[in-house]
Amino acid sequence: MSQTPQFDEIIDRSNHNSDKWSKYPSDIIPMWIADMDFDAPRCVKDALTDRVQEGVFGYTHTPTSLVKAIQEHCLKHYNWQPATAHLIHLPGLVCALHLCVRALTEEGDRIIVPSPVYYHLTKAPEMSERSLDKIPFVLKGNRWSVDLGSLEESCKKADAKMLLLCNPHNPGATVYTQEELLAIHSIAQRHDLLVVSDEIHCDLILSDAKHIPFASLNEDAAQRSVILMAPSKTFNIAGLCYAFAVIANPTLRQCFKKAREALIPAPNLLALVAAEAAYKDGAAWHDALLSYLKGNRDYLRERIQGSQIKMADHDATYLAWLDVREYDLEDPHNFFLKAGVGISDGSGFGAPGFIRLNFGCSKSQLEQAMNRILIALESVS
Ligand SMILES: Cc1ncc(COP(=O)(O)O)c(C=O)c1O
Structure with a gap:
């Protein structure tokens, strides 16, 4: 069986009792808690x-x-x-x-x-x-x-x-x-x-x-x-x-x-x-993961260009820290939830007006989430 990690693969986590995937209805893309939607490395699964x-x-x-x-x-x-x-x-x-x-x-x-x-x-x-x-x-x-x-x-x-x-x-x-x-x-x-x-x-x-x-x-x-x-x-x-x-x-x-x-x-x-x-x-899996996450981080940065979202240098983690204060949203968490994306609200970390977006997921899921986020923000620009 192939050892190559398949980070593009969509894994259905709806029956996993996953905190991430059970918090919201199934039409919401959950991008909040810090775990990734990826299979663990094969070496881990084999050892277990x-x-x-x-x-x-x-x-x-x-x-x-x-x-x-x-x-x-x-x-x-x-x-x-x-x-x-x-x-x-x-x-x-x-x-x-x-x-x-x-x-x-x-x-x-x-x-x-x-x-x-x-x-x-x-x-x-x-x-x-x-x-x-x-x-x-x-x-x-x-x-x-x-x-x-x-x-x-x-x-x-x-x-x-x-x-x-x-x-x-x-x-x-x-x-x-x-x-x-x-x-x-x-x-x-x-x-x-x-x-x-x-x-x-x-x-x-x-x-x-x-x-x-x-x-x-x-x-x-x-x-x-x-x-x-x-x-x-x-x-x-x-x-x-x-x-x-x-x-x-x-x-x-x-x-x-x-x-x-x-x-x-x-x-x-x-x-x-x-x-x-x-x-x-797990070293080879880890290397592949880092390059996949870099791709997602860069994609996210490209997508927010031209919007009023600000993102500073991002050197580590799969958790993007986005400043959406320009949009003056009354309740960012609820706003993005209505758009179909479950983010972590900055107020939970002590910074209202910011959101934390977990991009540890397949590129296609990130694309879909960014489409929803940017379309919703256009409506309030
Ligand atoms: C900075 C930081 N510390 C600790 C944790 C959680 O650690 P654990 O699951 O081992 O209790 C997290 C999870 O998101 C985290 O981001």
């Missing part, structure tokens, strides 16, 4: 099939072969190799974000979050009685990035304890440069801040930008940070639920592990199998 055939699914632990596959993946892509003892295996990244806030800070501590951002980065402090300090993620030229002046100001406050970074940033599609990361690190070091870096989208780079894990900057950055990564977005296996944290600092690691004990289960056995297969054997 083989493991299911074994037929016994007792308690299990993370195999050293998965650890090795993660280390090799990180070394190849980021010239960074997390030590085995620093890795913590988890059933997802969101629980890890919330756990970091609860385990590594105290009630009332200030948690700094560049925003707009993926909503769990703001929810984690909000849900745990910490003080959330949103600092602006702003347009610099045509690229979204954190306002370093605001970060410095915020850090000066006595109760500032933790910075939650999202790199690559969702939404906004920014990959932090080394210069930016060093500047952030130097502020964090001056004010003795912990940095939790959500790097779930790190393998989805669609330009010449290079992803740099925060902990790989230098030894101090490694000692004051928690890095969160996962194969879930990269290989479209989010429903299997696996992520990992890298915590080099023994005190932070112990606090995190203690807080997790008995509350957060070990990753699912099949998730471990899928993660290992993806990291070990």
